Each structure stands twice: as C-alpha cells, then as structure tokens.
Amino acid sequence: MSFWDFFRRERWPHIFCPGCGIGMVLNALWKAFEETEQEPEKWAFVSGIGCTARAPAYMRVDSLHTLHGRAIAFATGLKLGNPELNVMVFSGDGDIASIGGNHLIHAARRNMDLKVIMINNGIYGMTGGQLSPTTLPGLRTTTTPMGNYDYTMGTAELVAHLGANFSARWTTAHIVMVKEAIKRMIPKEGFCFLEVVSQCPTNFGRRNRMEDPRKMLQFMKEHSVHVSRVGQLGAYFEEPVFVVGTFADRDRKGYVARLREAGYFESF
Amino acid sequence: MHPVIDESLCKRCMICVWVCPKGVFEGEFLSLLGSPLPEVARPSDCINWGRSDTPCELCMLSCPEHAIEYVPEGGS
C-alpha cells in the first residue's frame, strides 16, 4: 500500500501550516499500516474538532469528523455498533484531554476497544494559540501572555493508571518510535492510547522564539526524558519536560469481550 | 536509493535538513511565510545510497507534506 493508496491525493495539500507535526504523524501512521499490512477499508477514523481532527478527512477510509471533545464517545458507539470494525480516534490535546477528558477517562477505564492517537501540540492551534491543559510551564500562549503559570496534564500517565491496555508518549522528534508504537497498538484489544508531542510553529513556536520548526523539534528532543529514567510519578510537574516511552502494555480483556460475556451482541 | 523532494508539495519547513543524520539536505529557513526550496545537496551521502532498500526513512517519515520519496540513484 503506497502513501497515496491511504491518503486522498485529490485533497492534498492538506490545511496544516508549514512545519506542522501532524503530517509527520500521518507518515508514521501510514508506514505502520503498510508494515503490518492493514486494509484501510476495515478501519474507521473518528476525530473531534481542531487542527488534528481535520486529518482523517484526508484518509481513504470511512471517517467521522465530529463535535469538539466527543470523538471518543462517537467512536465508542461506532465500535459497539459494529465490533468487527477497527476504530481509531485521531484528534488533538484540546479535544481529547481538555473538553473530552471525561470520555477519555471512561473509555480508558472501560478498556474500550479503540485506538486513540492524541497529537499534543500543547496549544489550541486552530483558534489562534490559547493555553491548553498540556501547555508546559513557563511557555507563552495568547491567554497566558506572561508565560504559563498553570500546571500541566500528564495524559498518557493518566490513561495508563486507568487500566488501559496500552499507553505511550513520544514526540515527533522520535518519529520512528511513533511508528513502532502504532504498530504495537494495532493488533491489541482494549484501549490503546498514544500521545504524540508535536510542534506548532505558527501558534506556539512563533510566541516562544521557535518559529523555525527545527527549533521546536530540537526543543522536544532535548526536553525528553525516557520513562525508565524517571524515579516517581510527577517528578517533572514543575519543569518543561516530556516523559517519553511506554507507560502501559497489558493484555486485559477489552470491553467488547466483556459485553459478549454479559450476553449482548447475540440473541437468545 | 536517495531522497528527492516534490517541489509542488514542499512547504519549505526545512525539517528534512534538521532530521537527516548525514546532512544530505541543504536549505535556509527564513520565515513561516516563505523560504526557498531545500535541496538534496549530497544524495550520495544518504544511508540508502547504493542499496535497493531504504533502511533509513527518517526524512520521508519526518516530512509533514510527504514531499520526500526515495528513488534509485540518478533518478529524480
């Protein structure tokens, strides 16, 4: 499967700004699908609202571009409506961690059979660069012009704690690891979550002396610490650090299997 | 194999220049509003040069526009 078998060439170029990390993740996603020989017809993509959420419309798959924050809830209905369908949620940090945080928490708790890729650019890119719950301390946004005094949310750690089968965080500066994490998620049942820290040169970099996308990538690379080197949860609450790596890789029963055991899906 | 850039897709972000461990690309970032096209300055330095497969795909995976492909030596 070539890249243009998976993406709609007729809708390219995409709307993302020069140097945006979303396109990098699309490459990794396609490559992971290609290497594991996935058939796009058997996948459905669901997204919410925001820059990242526009991505599934470029894929040659069934895709549902939904409401702000509700991607995981829509995907839950879609998956339970047709358990044979592979359902992946592809959306941003504002969508999944902020307004959609409750659905994330409960889908992870249920071990709902969904793959979720959350692109975390630490900012509300589409609306012009406002603070996100994932903005690192000290960095400037349009709603924290003096620098961010708010605390940051460790989304991948949270999902791991809730019992999801897979949770990892990487950055676009580790694009091969992003691809490998997606490959790891694909065959797993239950809730699989991948947070990809990504650059937004236009609305984040520009306000933090990193308009050059390469500076943002360098920043992410230099401020990443592997989870195996982190002593305790929250060790970096006060610092601009990305803890990367795999936080959970389990094989608990997924929600669909548990529903079947409870007696749903089959008539009696 | 070595990389080539599709000029019609490239948005001139220069991530290829940053990501290549061998310095195959050259380009100058001026601003998000526009920079000159980066070029494949040293294709023969590419890890994939002289091979029929592509063990290193960093630039292709890292190009947000998917403007980079690998072609056999001398191709364009």
Added chain:
Amino acid sequence: MRRMMTGNQAVVEAAVRAGCRFFSGYPITPVSDLMEYMARRLAQVGGVFIQMEDELGAITAAIGASWAGKKSMTATSGPGFSLMQEGIGYAAMTETPVVVVDSQRGGPSTGQPTMPSQGDVLQARYGSHGDYPIAVLAPSDIQEVYDLTIKAFNIAEALRTPVVLLMDAFMSHMAEPVSEGEYEILERKVHPPGPVERPYEPGEDLVPPFPVFGRGNLVSVTGLTHDEKGVPRPEDNRVHATLIRRLFGKFERRKDLLEDVRTMGDGRRLVIAYGMMGRLAEALVDRGYRLLRPRVLWPAPTGPLKREMAEADVVYVVEMNIGKYSLVVKRVAEELGIEVHSISILGGRIPTPSELEAMME
C-alpha cells in the same frame, strides 16, 4: 393481545419492535427505568446497551452506532436534553438517523425532577444552534407512546434525521394496556458496498442513501458545511445554502409521514393541546369544544391548524408551560384574524376537566 405497560416500557418495546439495537444513556429521573428495561431487553434481541459517562456521550455514542448501521436511540430529561443539543445538531447536519426521548420535567435547571411539564417543546425544535429541521412527536396515551416510538424510528430512517419523542414525567410511569398490532417498519436506504464518489448526492426525495461504515464506501463525514462529495466547504455560501435548504426540503416532501393530528368534536370553540394536555382536553369534547391534537408537533401542522381554526370563533392552546406552542398557533391565527388564548399550566399538577374549563372562561 393487550399488555399493561408503563410509558417507559412502551418506548422500549416499540423501539425493539422497530429494530432498535443500540441504546446509550445516562441515568436521569424520569427515564432511569427506561434505561434499566432497555439494558435487559437489548440483551435478549442481540443488541447493545451502554451506560455512558454523561449525556454528551450518550447522544454521541448513539450517533456513532447509527453510522455502523444500527438503529439507535437515547433517552433523557430536561438537564440531559440540554446537554444533548449539540449532538442533535450534529445528527441533523450529518443526516444521521437517531431517536431521542425527552421525558419532560419541570424546569429550568434541576427544577421538578418527578413532575410533568411540557416546557421543552420549543427546545426540542430549536435547541441546537443554526438552521436545521427536526421532527418532534408528542403521544397522549401509552398506546400512542408505542405507536409514535415506531413512527419516530420510521421518520428517522426514512429522512435520515434526528427525531425527538416528547413525553413527560407522568406519562413515563403511567401504565395502560397496549396492543402491539401490525406496523410498517421503514429502513434507511444504503449505498451498496464499494467506494462512493458523491455520498451526499440526494435522490428524488432529497435524502441521500446512507453510507454504512465498514462496507468500503470510504466516505468522510463531517459536521462542517460539506458538498455532495462530503468535502468540507465551510467558506462557500452557496454550498451552505444548498445544503441547509435541502435539509428542510426533505421534510417538506414527506407530509405523509409528518402531518399527523387528531381532531375531535365540532364546536366553534377550538382547543389545541398535545401530549398529556391533549389527553386532558379530550374530556372537553363532550362539553361542546372542538379539539385539535397534534401528534407531530414539529414540523408545525400549519395546514390542519388553518383548517380547524377556520371553523372556530375562539382558540385555546392548553399546555404545561408558559405558553410556548401558543406562539406557533398565534402566528397562524394572525392570518385568519382569530383570537388565541394561551392556557398555561405550571407546577406539574394536572387539572381536572372542570378546572380546565374554568381556566378558559
């Protein structure tokens, strides 16, 4: 065979009969027992039930399941209905069949959780932002709850639209015998498997066939203004106007399904009432009143309203709210120059027929 059912049970039985195989909900008085009944019933028929984390999730999961090709529904009351409005607008924009039961209680806010109301009659029509059509049904007894639930699914599937069934706290729990006779069950038109170039190209009835996910139709569905290919075109004024006018157009073409009123009596004093108040007002027919009882509240039954009003000297609109539906009646009555009195009942106590008659004098 007639079976005793509460309103909530009748919704569940009729939904299953209509082919509903997915329910997502969140507990709320007075529909919690509807959910409980549904949780058991769907397991018996090979369906799926999920208790979501909130009403935002309940409506959106139901829409998601509809895209998997399932007939799906959710049920709630005032506060939850408010939370569902954005999802209802999404269903209207993306033309997703879904049935929403709103068992009305006194509001605003938490209000009177266990008392009946008809305060959501305008919210059911206009609750989500923007311009969209929607069908709203109001049963007056438990047999009608059963019949109109099936009708709600039929409208949803035939028109690819969200449909609201408006009940109230008393009707949810009142029990009456219901006969489950013969019903026509409508199914949605679907695209055959394989890629579809123009998924939103409408047929003659202005309803495009439905692309069920997982059959290789490879469509991108969006709540953004989109063209017939499904491509987002939010900046194009013509694409937006064409889309919205088509949504309304498909309602105009199905008067056979959507114009549904009951008329009784032949006096010159016309009572217009619906839902629980329609049932009460039937008692006035013997006292010389003419009754018009819309079973489909929205789209507003303009034709029957005009016909009945032409035979009347005075019109009363009886409803358990501040006088919301009377606004609709007044708009029609203005053209005919007829006087309209709003009889507004607040607090959830149902008056006796004599008390009602006294209020009208």
